Amino acid sequence: MPKVTYIEHDGTETTLEAASGDSVMETAIAGGVDGIVAECGGSMMCATCHCYVDDAWIERTGTRSEGEDDMLESAVCEVKPTSRLSCQIAMTPELDGLVVHLPEEQV
Amino acid sequence: MRDMELIEGHRAITPPEGMPVWDVDPFDTAVLSDPDAYYAGLRHRGPVVYIPRWSVLALGQYETTKAVFSDHENFVSSRGVGLNDFRVGDPWRPPSIILEVDPPDHTRTRRVMSRALSPKVVKTMAGMFAEAAEQLVDELVARGRIEAVEDLAERFPITVFPRVVGMRDVDQRILVDYGACVFNSMGPDNALRRAATARAKEIAPWIMAACARERLTEDGIGAMIYADADAGEIGQDEAPLLVRSLLSAGVDTTVTGIGNALYCFAANPGEWDRLRAEPKLVRPAIEEVLRYTSPVHTFGRTAGRDCEIAGYPVEEGTKILCVLGAANLDPDKWGDPDTFRIDRRPMGHMGFGAGIHGCVGQNIARGEMEAVLTALARKVARIEFDGDAPWRPNNAIHALDKLPLKLIPA
Numbered sequence: 001m002p003k004v005t006y007i008e009h010d011g012t013e014t015t016l017e018a019a020s021g022d023s024v025m026e027t028a029i030a031g032g033v034d035g036i037v038a039e040c041g042g043s044m045m046c047a048t049c050h051c052y053v054d055d056a057w058i059e060r061t062g063t064r065s066e067g068e069d070d071m072l073e074s075a076v077c078e079v080k081p082t083s084r085l086s087c088q089i090a091m092t093p094e095l096d097g098l099v100v101h102l103p104e105e106q107v
Numbered sequence: 108m109r110d111m112e113l114i115e116g117h118r119a120i121t122p123p124e125g126m127p128v129w130d131v132d133p134f135d136t137a138v139l140s141d142p143d144a145y146y147a148g149l150r151h152r153g154p155v156v157y158i159p160r161w162s163v164l165a166l167g168q169y170e171t172t173k174a175v176f177s178d179h180e181n182f183v184s185s186r187g188v189g190l191n192d193f194r195v196g197d198p199w200r201p202p203s204i205i206l207e208v209d210p211p212d213h214t215r216t217r218r219v220m221s222r223a224l225s226p227k228v229v230k231t232m233a234g235m236f237a238e239a240a241e242q243l244v245d246e247l248v249a250r251g252r253i254e255a256v257e258d259l260a261e262r263f264p265i266t267v268f269p270r271v272v273g274m275r276d277v278d279q280r281i282l283v284d285y286g287a288c289v290f291n292s293m294g295p296d297n298a299l300r301r302a303a304t305a306r307a308k309e310i311a312p313w314i315m316a317a318c319a320r321e322r323l324t325e326d327g328i329g330a331m332i333y334a335d336a337d338a339g340e341i342g343q344d345e346a347p348l349l350v351r352s353l354l355s356a357g358v359d360t361t362v363t364g365i366g367n368a369l370y371c372f373a374a375n376p377g378e379w380d381r382l383r384a385e386p387k388l389v390r391p392a393i394e395e396v397l398r399y400t401s402p403v404h405t406f407g408r409t410a411g412r413d414c415e416i417a418g419y420p421v422e423e424g425t426k427i428l429c430v431l432g433a434a435n436l437d438p439d440k441w442g443d444p445d446t447f448r449i450d451r452r453p454m455g456h457m458g459f460g461a462g463i464h465g466c467v468g469q470n471i472a473r474g475e476m477e478a479v480l481t482a483l484a485r486k487v488a489r490i491e492f493d494g495d496a497p498w499r500p501n502n503a504i505h506a507l508d509k510l511p512l513k514l515i516p517a
Binding site for chain 2: 038039045046047070073107
């Protein structure tokens with residue numbers, strides 16, 4: 001199972017194994033990562049699962065999905081070129097080792 | 108196609124071999140009024156159950172319900188989310204262009220709506236919601252004894268929602284009833300649906316007229332939708348239909364959410380004390396109300412092609428009831444689903460659906476519920492039942508008919 005590492009704003013690192021097809025958001029929620037809220041449960045109706053994809057992985061996670069830009073505008077922390085909604089990144093074997101950084105706040 | 112047997116406007120199916128069969132009517136008024144035994148029976152029989160009464164499949168276990176409800180590629184919405192298959196018969200109204208539609212058409216309209224209803228937009232409404240809640244709660248606390256469905260659950264959304272949309276026309280009865288009609292029409296041809304259809308005939312023209320551009324102010328969500336039509340993101344003829352969707356799905360649902368929340372707290376005074384002690388729990392409390400009471404209890408999908416559910420073959424054209432109320436009370440998912448705990452944080456509950464059709468108005472719904480509960484928590488020490496609180500049967504909505512309450516001031 002592919003692994004993903006979450007680095008929270010205070011530096012706390014958590015590495016979790018993702019069930020195939022689960023999103024980076026779902027994996028975080030299942031593993032109790034505090035820095036992701038995911039209020040809407042993955043319908044892309046909030047921006048509380050905001051993450052910054054580590055520079056080393058940005059090519060592999062692909063581009064934002066349709067409408068994701070719009071929703072990122074509602075994020076409370078700064079939106080950077082590496083910003084994604086973690087509900088829109090599905091974990092695949094190719095993403096094994098993925099690193100994402102979490103913003104200071106989600107709501 | 109001509110010779111096929113139809114039941115409730117969809118093709119009758121032969122159940123796959125070995126699939127549990129249950130002779131139950133999910134739309135019977137007794138079931139709709141008190142659905143827990145039906146939910147448990149459905150979950151107990153298996154991940155997917157054939158219901159001969161309406162020749163449909165029904166899902167009540169969390170995992171399967173969530174998987175099918177989110178799988179818009181196999182299980183489409185464009186053939187209606189009720190029992191009628193729009194491919195074999197005419198719907199009662201022109202279909203919704205966001206609810207009853209699939210990608211890529213859906214992607215376009217959804218984008219316009221999710222922008223208009225984004226957290227950023229809803230944040231700008233918070234002050235107005237809080238002020239309106241404060242005023243209404245003061246008035247009701249002074250009165251002491253209230254019928255909370257009409258006096259509070261209906262009145263609050265009717266006070267704020269038309270302002271949010273920018274409506275010049277407001278009629279509490281029509282706006283609440285229209286939602287109920289839309290949702291009742293998703294069931295079979297029973298007394299509820301027939302009454303709804305009759306009422307819809309009277310009020311649909313009022314609703315459509317209220318959605319016209321000239322009936323909307325220039326600073327509301329309605330105007331944002333028309334602006335997107337001007338920008339060419341949607342057609343000019345599509346804008347009024349999206350405004351109509353706000354009115355179908357944005358009033359009765361929120362009314363139900365607020366009423367159900369009050370019911371939960373009257374029935375669980377310890378949780379009310381907890382909310383008063385920790386006002387920050389209001390957001391998770393809202394999620395728990397939605398999980399525990401499922402304001403939308405059932406929505407359907409149609410198999411768009413031959414596929415499978417839980418290993419059983421499912422033929423194209425099959426109607427599938429996704430029983431969100433049963434999934435939200437599945438002990439395999441929630442452990443102690445029958446306990447109302449405001450700090451549960453029930454991530455993944457089905458109260459707003461799931462996937463690309465997940466409720467687009469959920470931020471406003473949360474904002475309204477938050478304003479009401481926050482004002483109440485500050486001003487009301489206890490919420491007590493003041494008589495029977497019966498549920499009102501509806502083919503898709505789980506709402507109270509009456510909720511007599513005593514509000515004991517803080």
